[in-house]
Amino acid sequence: MGVLIDDNTKVLVQGITGRIGSVQTKWMLEYGTNVVAGVTPGKGGAEVHGVPVFDTAEEAVRETGANASVFFVPAPFVLDAFYENVDAGIKFIVIVPEHIPVHDVMKMKETARRSGVVALGPTTPGILVPGKGKLGIMPASLFAPGKVAIVSRSGTLSYEFAGILSDNGAGQSVVVGMGADPVVLMNLPEILKLFEEDKHTHGMIIVGEVGGAQEEMAAEFIAAHVTKPVAAYIAGKLSPPGKRMGHAGAIVRGKAGTVQGKHEALQKAGVHILASPIEAGHWVKKHGLANNA
Amino acid sequence: MRLHEHEAADIFEKLGIPVPRRGLASSPEEARLVAKDLSYPVMVKAQVLVGGRGLAGGIKDAKDEEELEKVCGQLLGKEIKGLKVETVLITQKVPVEREMYMGITVDGFEGKPVVIASMEGGVHIEKAAEKSPGAVASVSVDPFFGFHPYHARGLLRQIGMTGPLLGKATGVLTQLYKAFSRYEALICEINPLAMTPEGSFMALDAVLEVDDSAVGRLKGVIPDPKTHLENPLEKKGKEIGVTYLDLDGDIGIISSGAGLGMTSMDIIGDKLKPANFLETGGGITEELLYRCMELVTSKPGLKALLINVYGGINPIHEGAKGVVRFIKERDLKIPVVAKALGNRQEETWEILRSGGVHVVTETPTEKAVEKLFEVVGMV
Structure with a gap:
């Protein structure tokens, strides 16, 4: 399962x-x-x-x-x-x-x-359950069975994080590509709910990026419903500010969208912030999420 | 793709939204001819694709011919937020009783259009929305059922509109939604929407950003996309089918995904500055990477190049051939560092090494950036 x-x-x-x-x-x-x-x-x-x-x-x-x-x-x-x-x-x-x-x-x-x-999706590498199967394009060699669930907005970064975990002896219970588009079919809180309910998952990593409100909404969900340890990395702290989404975007979602805003929201929900991908390796070890722990 | 104000205004007008009389000019002489038709005073508005144009001095008024000439001289050929002003839009100056706001955008989280109306408009709309939330109302729209006049009336009642104005504003908002829907917009907005002393409405600005992914199927319906990219290198990126962003540092970056590219930039940026950011997406071929190399290295003053790619959907061994062919044919002198993992990685590494590329085989992007610092002599 x-x-x-x-x-x-x-x-x-x-x-x-x-x-x-x-x-x-x-x-x-x-x-x-x-x-x-x-x-x-x-x-x-x-x-x-x-x-x-x-x-x-x-x-x-x-x-x-x-x-x-x-x-x-x-x-x-x-x-x-x-x-x-x-x-x-x-x-x-x-x-x-x-x-x-x-x-x-x-x-x-x-x-x-x-x-x-x-x-x-759209624009997702799909989903892979190590050792069980995959729907999508994730390159199998980077993944290993284990206890950590990963969800990523970026396809390539989902590979990077799984690879770093595998290198550190920490396999994955599941890796989900959420998709990188402005609208995705399954939102981040819904995916985290599946991770929380999955008995093979003992901790989770969110790989987010600048823009949108998914991480902020996830922070609310985590504060209310998640008991397992969560770490998050947000890409794009030095990206040039993208095209402004007009005034309408700012009115709808207030300050949502900046890397700093996402960090603050997630930290308030008890999520550990990873300053760069390589720190994921230290975090899984510290929380006993490696396969031999 | 963001349309120019004059293009969006034409679209709004065709849908029946009242827009001031206007004309385009690219020289003071043309401006004079346009203004003669409109009668003074007139507004002169720089046609550049940036937000906050008014606050940056891109909108001025002129009460007579002499002032018009002066203002055109101040705007035409000048830069606003880094973009050169090639044309100005001359419009009738409309008497304004009150500035309102109407806008439609995509709520990314809900995946639905959201329609917003406010009794406060103008340059400080976002602050007004924060200060007096009661002045702003929004409603989310079922993408199949659409937005109907009764939705508009309900929304406008929430911000306190009544009487004969209610019917007129309902018409404007309903037609604005038609523009949003027909032109597959990400944003469609009127700010400010003027309420005139005679009790009618007039769109004093027009914003329409078309979804880039829909531009192909809107060919012939929307203006030619080629006129909407200002930076020549970014234009070239679009032509070969990749995303290219021009930056002001000296390290080139090619990645196979936006997230990985942003992460490369974040890690490099601790010590060096990226010169550009090229993201291939899922369409790597030998030829594409050859052209990516050509594009990224055409930027003068590069110190080194970082390639960071994964082979999931992308045949990275094919891409590697393009990289090496470019290095050999053009006798590229700057060092190239590459991290390429995933399907057929060993074959990829061998090809890259044959072109003198510094290959990093570890997973974390940090390791590739460490190598990059080493080859440019910053250990």
Whole structure:
């Protein structure tokens, strides 16, 4: 059992015949993921690395019992395929592609909310439960089974933190890429709730970045509901201030968004702030989160 | 992509939002012709894509031809917050009874549009919102159901609007939401929205920022994106399909993700200053990295280059070939430090070493930055 992936997870790969979909399917299979179906309209009847390909998600679910999916389709086609997967009964969807219009993501988020579907991304490397399986593109060599859950807004930094933990003898219970877009389908507090409830997770690391209000909202959640030790790193303290989100953004969320503001909010909730990634190694040791502890 | 004020004003006007009569000018002579059509006094507004333009001296008024010439001389060709003023917008000066605010943005956490209205507008809107929260009201919108006139009326009643003004303001706000929706905006805002002594409304500014990810499918509907990037190197980055930010230090950075790039910058910044920041996203090929090398090293005065990439979706061994081909073909003299981990990492390291790149095989970015300090002689 693990967070969002368990022994009953049967994976559909949306866009399986593409260059990226095909090679990532191979790597997901090699990692032990139960990939049961692929979908590419017009390619029904084909096979990719032994996985049967269907024209529609509805057929794929009917024939194979797929209940989760991972997307490798170009951004303009994601919204339609998302509706299709939800209608076909898929309950967990990982959206890997980047550059999906925000107005499409808002519709996807509302659809997920109404239908009770759980979804990650867009612009996410996906999710990996070490030794169990993965939905997405995380490079397997950096991960090891253990007790620490990682959630990251940035894909590449999720690899960096998992790698640093693994180097320090601290494996991971799960690594979740939240996605880097202005709107993501699963917010940080919802992910932390899964970590808190997961019995294999003994501590958690949040890898955030400048901008938005996810970390501030997470701080409120942690103060009220989280009992396990939490550390956080926020990237971007020296990044040039991005395009200002007009006055409207500032009115909606007040001072949210700065690295300093995020540090303060998280510290107040009892979260340990990591000044740089390498400190994650010291933190896990200090809290007895290494595998031999 | 943020539109220029005059472009956004044209869009608002087409949707029926009242906007002052106006014209563009890029020389004092043109300005004079425009103003003659409008009648004095007029406003002269620098068309630069920065926030806080008014407070930075980019908006002035002119009561006659003589003053207009003087003001145009002060603005045209000058820089405001680092951007050169190429054109000014000349508008009718509208009598103002009260300055209000209307805006729509995306609430990132809820994933819904949020519509905001305030009886206080103008340059100090954010402070006004903090001081008297009752003057500001907002409502979040169901992205499928949309924003209807009754939503607007409800919101405007909350800030105390009544009588014949209520109907007129409802029209403005409903049309503003149409602009937000049709042009896939991240921000769509009127600040200030003037209430005139005769009891009508007039948009005295127009802000419309289109989602970059939607620009492709809005081709022909919105102005040409090529005219909206000021820095030539950042423009080139867009052309080859990467994010390039021009900074003022002397260390080049290429990373395969924004988070990793920002972290590299944070760690380098303790001692040295980054010259730029290039993020490839998930589309690395040999050719792309060759072009990234070309772009980053075209910045004069570089001391060294840091490459920090992961092979997840990216074939980093292909990227490494592009890096080495560039170093050899162009006989690059500055030291290059690379940390490249993930799928096919050993093969990648071998290729990089064949081009004289200093390869770091440990995980933490700190280790790569230590190497960088070492090769530039700062141990």
